[in-house]
Amino acid sequence: MPATILCVHEDAALARVHRETLETEGYAVLCARDGRQAFEILRAHHLDFVVLDSYLPRQDGFEILAEMRTLEAHHATPVLLLSDGDVTDELSQRAMSLSAIGIESAPMSPARLIERVNSCAKEAAPSVELEGGAAKAALVGAEIPERGDLQSIPIPELLHGLRKSRCTGVLSIKHGKRKKAIELRDGWPVSVKSNLISECLGAYLVRVGRVSQEIFDESVVRMRAGEGLQGEILVAMDVLDEQAMVEALQEHALDKFFEIFGWRRGEYVIRSKAHVQRGSTLGLEGHPARLVIEGIRRTFPLKQIDRYFAAHHSDYVVPIGLDESEAGEIGLSDDERAFVAKLDGSMRVGVVLDEPEWVRRIVFGLITIEMLCVNGDAVNAEDARAHAAAFARDAMGGPSGEDESIRAELAELANRMRNRDHYGVLDVPSTATDEEVRIAFACLSKRTHPDRFHGASHSVRQLAEQVFARVVEAEAAISTVERREAYGRELALGVREDAVEEEGRRALQAETEFQKGEAKMAARDYEGALLNFGRAMENFPSEGEYRSHYGWCLYLCHPENDVMLGEALEHCREGVKLAKDREKPYLLLGRLYKAMGKAVAAKKMFSRAVQIKPQCVEAMRELRIMNMRRDKDKSIATTLATSLGKGVMKRVFRR
Numbered sequence: 001m002p003a004t005i006l007c008v009h010e011d012a013a014l015a016r017v018h019r020e021t022l023e024t025e026g027y028a029v030l031c032a033r034d035g036r037q038a039f040e041i042l043r044a045h046h047l048d049f050v051v052l053d054s055y056l057p058r059q060d061g062f063e064i065l066a067e068m069r070t071l072e073a074h075h076a077t078p079v080l081l082l083s084d085g086d087v088t089d090e091l092s093q094r095a096m097s098l099s100a101i102g103i104e105s106a107p108m109s110p111a112r113l114i115e116r117v118n119s120c121a122k123e124a125a126p127s128v129e130l131e132g133g134a135a136k137a138a139l140v141g142a143e144i145p146e147r148g149d150l151q152s153i154p155i156p157e158l159l160h161g162l163r164k165s166r167c168t169g170v171l172s173i174k175h176g177k178r179k180k181a182i183e184l185r186d187g188w189p190v191s192v193k194s195n196l197i198s199e200c201l202g203a204y205l206v207r208v209g210r211v212s213q214e215i216f217d218e219s220v221v222r223m224r225a226g227e228g229l230q231g232e233i234l235v236a237m238d239v240l241d242e243q244a245m246v247e248a249l250q251e252h253a254l255d256k257f258f259e260i261f262g263w264r265r266g267e268y269v270i271r272s273k274a275h276v277q278r279g280s281t282l283g284l285e286g287h288p289a290r291l292v293i294e295g296i297r298r299t300f301p302l303k304q305i306d307r308y309f310a311a312h313h314s315d316y317v318v319p320i321g322l323d324e325s326e327a328g329e330i331g332l333s334d335d336e337r338a339f340v341a342k343l344d345g346s347m348r349v350g351v352v353l354d355e356p357e358w359v360r361r362i363v364f365g366l367i368t369i370e371m372l373c374v375n376g377d378a379v380n381a382e383d384a385r386a387h388a389a390a391f392a393r394d395a396m397g398g399p400s401g402e403d404e405s406i407r408a409e410l411a412e413l414a415n416r417m418r419n420r421d422h423y424g425v426l427d428v429p430s431t432a433t434d435e436e437v438r439i440a441f442a443c444l445s446k447r448t449h450p451d452r453f454h455g456a457s458h459s460v461r462q463l464a465e466q467v468f469a470r471v472v473e474a475e476a477a478i479s480t481v482e483r484r485e486a487y488g489r490e491l492a493l494g495v496r497e498d499a500v501e502e503e504g505r506r507a508l509q510a511e512t513e514f515q516k517g518e519a520k521m522a523a524r525d526y527e528g529a530l531l532n533f534g535r536a537m538e539n540f541p542s543e544g545e546y547r548s549h550y551g552w553c554l555y556l557c558h559p560e561n562d563v564m565l566g567e568a569l570e571h572c573r574e575g576v577k578l579a580k581d582r583e584k585p586y587l588l589l590g591r592l593y594k595a596m597g598k599a600v601a602a603k604k605m606f607s608r609a610v611q612i613k614p615q616c617v618e619a620m621r622e623l624r625i626m627n628m629r630r631d632k633d634k635s636i637a638t639t640l641a642t643s644l645g646k647g648v649m650k651r652v653f654r655r
Contacts, residue, residue: 004027013475054103171183178196180193232623317348317373548572590604607623
């Protein structure tokens with residue numbers, strides 16, 4: 001088991017940075033924002049290390065440490081204190097008198113934090129099994145074993161744990177004869193594959209009444225004859241149009257995915273860096289937290305939920321610190337938001353057992369994704385209500401916008417932040433109060449969190465990470481009066497870091513040129529678009545989408561030039577190699593093959609684009625057109641053959 005670290009910070013942004021830094025090193029991390037929350041965790045958990053802010057509300061860090069040393073279980077736990085200002089001799093002596101391992105200036109660099117923790121933290125002792133054998137509903141920062149069984153780690157917490165560890169690979173699950181494989185990218189489920197014939201697309205469409213059994217049988221015959229994928233065939237048969245097929249593919253993938261939440265037993269294996277071949281795409285828009293909540297709503301066994309609540313009947317349901325970037329992705333109903341908003345830390349878990357089924361399911365789901373917790377003691381009602389109200393408000397947001405508008409918004413934000421100081425980054429005046437800084441940070445963190453750009457290109461994701469880090473850095477520097485004063489002294493001395501590093505500036509320049517190129521190509525200004533795509537490619541040569549658009553635009557500029565066609569083909573092929581997880585490079589390469597008369601190769605590229613993103617209507621339309629032309633050619637060939645046959649017979653009988 002990994003060592004468990006407690007980070008006690010009033011500053012939520014700094015706590016998040018420390019948590020993510022330590023989790024990447026394999027540690028289990030718990031966070032508290034004040035002394036009260038810290039002691040709740042201290043009483044409930046074995047801890048191997050504590051990072052403690054010396055300036056906290058109600059009690060400062062030294063008072064908390066002094067009280068902590070009176071607890072037998074934590075008499076010798078390593079504690080590192082953090083100080084916002086300079087570390088004076090007086091502070092060092094106070095820290096030593098309380099047996100702290102040291103005191104450091106905040107904020108610490110990630111490398112320094114890891115160095116201090118690694119020097120003291122040990123492997124944690126095995127966790128104690130819960131009363132009645134009930135599975136714990138949330139692995140709080142714990143590392144997921146590569147192999148295991150679903151009785152020890154049920155599907156919801158398995159997926160949540162893989163999300164927290166940002167797993168990239170394949171989760172293979174076996175339940176009797178049923179097997180499923182789920183591909184994850186940075187912890188996000190992106191596709192699912194089943195070994196059950198009853199879960200194929202056609203069978204699903206028959207089951208939900210969208211397709212008749214006769215149509216299904218005909219599509220199977222045509223599929224076995226090599227005419228394409230079942231979805232393509234159904235579109236070609238005019239059973240469903242492109243948009244309806246896109247919706248059906250997405251619903252089918254989710255249906256296969258949510259079915260596993262009903263599995264109470266089984267084994268799983270995690271294969272790092274592996275891929276699922278020809279799986280059903282879940283789509284990059286489905287946030288893992290939302291998928292876990294929905295799976296618990298739909299198919300997770302209610303008896304298992306009730307057993308967990310029964311094992312904790314005397315504990316309290318408590319809203320805890322929320323990650324605002326995820327809160328808006330969960331998709332709660334009005335009734336669910338209203339229930340969560342009422343939680344004040346005084347409701348016992350046993351009371352939840354008497355609530356309707358939908359309440360029990362949503363409470364269990366929020367515990368699983370660590371937005372609620374169960375505590376042995378009631379908590380401060382005012383604090384709990386503030387958390388619950390904030391959560392209910394943030395959860396109304398839902399997923400943000402379309403890809404292109406989000407990319408444009410990010411580029412605009414990055415441009416605005418360039419070469420600005422911390423006040424300029426948060427867009428607040430130098431006279432701003434703590435509350436004004438907090439509000440500005442909350443708004444910007446929602447807009448720039450990298451999870452919003454999970455489905456975007458590599459350059460956009462990298463830019464998002466750098467912009468978000470810049471926002472976190474700015475908030476950490478000016479969140480309090482003392483920090484603003486210290487920052488003012490830095491500015492007076494001329495000590496100012498660049499807003500974006502060189503690589504970030506190049507990524508921003510590349511994305512800006514790319515967006516200009518897209519606008520010009522839409523206006524049929526192919527020459528101008530080619531220049532913009534070329535500049536984007538120069539600034540960020542490893543981005544596949546830039547190369548693919550450059551290649552396609554090169555062909556549009558010189559459609560009759562074989563030399564240019566060859567160069568365009570090389571760029572498009574290279575774009576596919578660099579961006580294998582994006583549908584646009586496959587779509588553009590398919591169009592190029594189509595223009596060259598290579599229908600088979602073009603069809604493969606369009607099919608791959610649809611597999612990656614079922615919402616790619618352009619690729620679906622291309623497949624439909626190609627199938628219509630093929631059917632027309634077959635019809636003409638059949639008519640011609642029939643006519644020729646009749647002519648031959650006439651000549652024979654004439655003789």
